[in-house]
Amino acid sequence: MSDQTTTRLVIRQPDDWHVHLRDGAMLADVVPWTARQFARAIVMPNLSPPCATTGEVAEYRARILASLPQGSKFNPLMTLYLTDATDPDDLEAGFALGVLTAAKLYPAHATTNSAHGVTNVRAIYPVLDRMQQIGMPLLVHGEVTSGEVDIFDREAAFIERVLTPTLRDFPALRVVFEHITTKDAAEFVAAAPDNVAATITPHHLQINRNAIFAGGIRPHMYCLPIAKREVHQLALRKAATSGSPKFFLGTDTAPHEVKTKESACGCAGIFNAPFAMEVYAMVFEEEGALDRLEAFASENGPRFYGLPLNEARVVLERRECQVPERIAAGGGDVVPWMAGEVLPWSFVGIQPLG
Numbered sequence: 001m002s003d004q005t006t007t008r009l010v011i012r013q014p015d016d017w018h019v020h021l022r023d024g025a026m027l028a029d030v031v032p033w034t035a036r037q038f039a040r041a042i043v044m045p046n047l048s049p050p051c052a053t054t055g056e057v058a059e060y061r062a063r064i065l066a067s068l069p070q071g072s073k074f075n076p077l078m079t080l081y082l083t084d085a086t087d088p089d090d091l092e093a094g095f096a097l098g099v100l101t102a103a104k105l106y107p108a109h110a111t112t113n114s115a116h117g118v119t120n121v122r123a124i125y126p127v128l129d130r131m132q133q134i135g136m137p138l139l140v141h142g143e144v145t146s147g148e149v150d151i152f153d154r155e156a157a158f159i160e161r162v163l164t165p166t167l168r169d170f171p172a173l174r175v176v177f178e179h180i181t182t183k184d185a186a187e188f189v190a191a192a193p194d195n196v197a198a199t200i201t202p203h204h205l206q207i208n209r210n211a212i213f214a215g216g217i218r219p220h221m222y223c224l225p226i227a228k229r230e231v232h233q234l235a236l237r238k239a240a241t242s243g244s245p246k247f248f249l250g251t252d253t254a255p256h257e258v259k260t261k262e263s264a265c266g267c268a269g270i271f272n273a274p275f276a277m278e279v280y281a282m283v284f285e286e287e288g289a290l291d292r293l294e295a296f297a298s299e300n301g302p303r304f305y306g307l308p309l310n311e312a313r314v315v316l317e318r319r320e321c322q323v324p325e326r327i328a329a330g331g332g333d334v335v336p337w338m339a340g341e342v343l344p345w346s347f348v349g350i351q352p353l354g
């Protein structure tokens with residue numbers, strides 16, 4: 001199936017296990033792109049202010065549902081933004097009600113809208129204890145934030161300083177190490193027990209840190225965690241295409257208006273929802289692993305989360321696809337990932353029945 005003669009790819013409909021859908025006008029303009037290809041998505045809670053209680057998450061979910069195109073069956077799976085003040089009872093009630101699928105740990109000041117994040121993981125030990133008891137997944141933005149740690153070392157330092165001790169203290173806690181960017185993280189997850197998994201973005205499979213500085217500074221290549229050296233990019237490509245059930249699709253699509261990216265202090269985040277499956281298919285094909293795309297995109301995630309697999313199918317075909325330079329969203333423009341490039345695979349549509 002992975003030879004160049006494959007002209008049509010029909011696989012189980014995928015889910016996106018890490019998205020930023022934003023709010024208001026931006027939400028209305030970006031959610032159709034995710035809902036076009038994916039049946040479900042894990043929605044990040046880093047609004048401003050963040051969705052830090054079950055009530056706030058439920059209201060956000062209602063706004064997402066109200067923004068969906070008519071007839072869309074897209075199911076947003078919601079996450080709680082953990083703070084030093086998270087109430088374990090509220091979290092448990094939200095999980096029991098089905099409002100919450102998981103909770104997200106942002107170390108304070110690690111990334112966009114993380115100022116209210118957790119200052120020290122010890123502050124949320126009662127919450128982690130409860131999550132371990134009820135089997136609720138913890139999603140981590142795996143970077144330390146202390147200024148003395150080099151930006152390219154923050155993920156590796158997180159493994160040593162935060163993740164390893166946390167898993168020692170909560171060995172049965174279900175953890176998704178989100179958007180991994182290093183060989184260290186890929187190896188850590190591969191060697192960890194089954195309750196630890198990771199998501200991998202399309203852009204971290206495609207670029208390394210040189211792309212951020214190719215011929216000048218490239219704000220649309222900037223996201224957090226930042227892309228690392230090539231050796232790390234290659235390790236991620238190996239992990240994603242390895243067939244291991246521990247690695248699954250999470251785009252980390254994170255739209256920012258063009259003027260906030262192209263600025264003296266540009267925002268971190270890459271908007272890759274519009275052509276996500278086309279890009280993953282291209283990478284898997286380059287690795288000679290098209291036959292492993294379905295597990296990565298559509299099976300490993302639901303199995304980790306204990307959810308049923310989707311029955312519909314996504315159809316891609318080998319036909320050139322031109323990515324536009326800009327996409328109108330939120331009253332302005334957003335530059336999509338791979339803007340202006342031609343991709344070898346095109347999205348055809350979703351077949352409702354398997």
Ligand code: NCD
Binds near residue numbers: 111224
């Ligand atoms: C995300 C955003 O803009 O919300 N940015 C990013 O670079 N990935 C936040 C995040 O996931 O770190």
Ligand code: ZN
Binds near residue numbers: 018252254
């Ligand atoms: Zn993210």
